[in-house]
Amino acid sequence: MRYISTRYDPSSSSPSSRRYSFREAVLAGWAPDGGMFLPERIPHVSRGVLESWRGLTYPELVTKLLALFMDDGDAEDATQNAEVDKVPLRKIVDASFASFAVPEVVRWKALPWPYLSSSSTTASSSASLPLSCHPLPSFLEKQEPPSLYIAELFHGPSLAFKDLGMQVLTNLLEHYLLQEGRRMTFLVGTSGDTGPSAAAAVQGKVAMRLVVLYPLGRVSTFQEAQMLATHGGVGGSGEKASGAAAEAKAGTLGTPNVRVVAVEGSSDDLDVPIASLFGDPAYRCGWFRDPPSHDCQPVE
Template sequence: MMFESTKGTCPEAGFFEAMRRGLAPDGGLYMPVSIPGIDFSEHLSGSELHFAELAADMAQPYLDTELSEERIRSVARDAFNFPLELKEIGQNLYVLELFHGPTLAFKDFGARFMARLFSEQASKAGEKITILVATSGDTGSAVANGFYNVEGVEVCILYPKGRISRLQEMQMATLGGNIRAMEVSGVFDDCQRLVKQAIMDESLRSEIQLSSANSINIARLIPQSFYYAYASLLLQRMKMEMDAPVFSVPSGNFGNLTGGLVAERMGMATSGFIAATNQNSVVPEFLSGGEYRPRKSVPTISNAMDVGDPSNFSRIRYLFGGSDSAIRSALKGYWFDDNHTREAILELHRRTGYLMCPHTATGYLAASAWRKKNGSEKPVVVLGTAHPVKFRDVIEPVTGEPVEVPERLQSCLEGEKQAKELKPEFPDFKKALLKQA
């Protein structure tokens, strides 16, 4: 399959070339020239629904000219060697728990799949590549873990100083080896800008093979479609007479929501999508009829969604042919401040005992707001994006109860931080990259 830029002013590329580039030469984001349809019916039969097999079937059309079916299935089985769970927390209300991977965040799905594809590419091409990552929270730790000690790959992670949790920071800043962490004195948008500038800098690219593992990379986006289809199929297997679900998606850079839209275009059964955000409400304001006006992000307790200029919104526009009215018809948006988020965490915990991270809580709030406005009893699946322990500094004061730290996370909290401080200036970043190349 071939991929084209959302800006449409440069040549098409195969999957591995698009993955390696990260950004298209014209500054656009890669998307499939056509989104393939999938027959999901075979996954409704049988004794069990296997996520890795479903993922391989969905990945096959995108990778068919790059890897054999056997290698694609091997990559999927190795990447997705952890569970995902669908839990009912109310009448026809579910949480799809995507945080049972190594770093306890949904980013493990994209990062681990992508890391294995880069390893496949490196072994074929015999070259070394540097992966650049801007993170507002969980992307960095997931990428660091997924790429740690992957042969032929160096990783440079940029994160905003003082704007991520200590656990998130230590998960990516204590590994060392082929993982380099850079603590930027700015906000996430500064980190993302530096990554984009580096990838588009021809003189830098002539010295170093560069790519990105942010959600701007097509290899991160495609795996984020897999679990939507899994949840839809799982509900159909549980209750064949049930309406197709609505998905409520905590949204920052909007790659996760774009993945859901791709799954829908592939043939997944769904009744629609809800974009849930915090006070960085650029997209919900647009969906309510306002202009799309990016602005500087503001810090919140749901920090992975602190994005004022979501990169993947260009992909959403691409999918809808640039029609604002079509986007507004397909997506509903809601935003909530930190007080509402804390109240939601406490309310659900008191009522059911279920504990949500702040990001999942915005999805829960948006699902409730959508139901109230529409009077609908359709099933709603809230994407559970991170384990509560990653935000225990927020949650424990709210519930008054400690959040247990899984044993596998305790070691990174006790590790030595290895992060270089960086000003949000491109010349400084470029110099650092060339020095460590």
């Protein structure tokens, strides 16, 4: 599987004509021409394969899906086969969900029948109780009466749905960076959920450092406390924080590879300097990579 920019132009001699491996796309984040990466093709999954996946656990399903977007099905590039090792991939995925509060990662709960129909006046005792369904919801099969299921996406370390993707992404990045003997710094601007999720995912990583910027007074007290609890530096947003957020910072040593900074303005205002930084390939290569990568510019 190769990846191209949304501004892909095969007739051009510029970076817009280049095709990237999964590893390159993950490490770069954005294409060098300013576009976003997308797979060159969408893998086909037959109905039979989908049926065979119904009994998979959530980590098993994630591993199957990731492999589809990592494999080079037409064997175009033999080096890609060495890059995709199913054993470490499964280990990476399992490690990504090990910190979740429930073993099924995503828990399904049945909405009691009385809430589904105003015309219903009675309900069985079993239908009125929450029903855990694992690994796949039983609404895929015919039922009498029909049921509505709710997916609980809040069992990750930051209690946000973004943990589902963030944990896997950061573990993939850590895996690739350690293989290459490099470190990388990540800059995040958040309006609430992304910051705590990213900080929780990067904590303890050897090859990754994180700087989180958040708008002062424009995130919830709980989210601010979550971020400041991971802050490992001195100063920064601590002087501006108050209440529960200040107490959270005062009561923790944080983690050395995470810095949290409160800034004036809105989350939209944060986008301006961040976009400026990422629009400068030379700066990205020199400041965000340790050591600076000689092949950084064509990759990013």
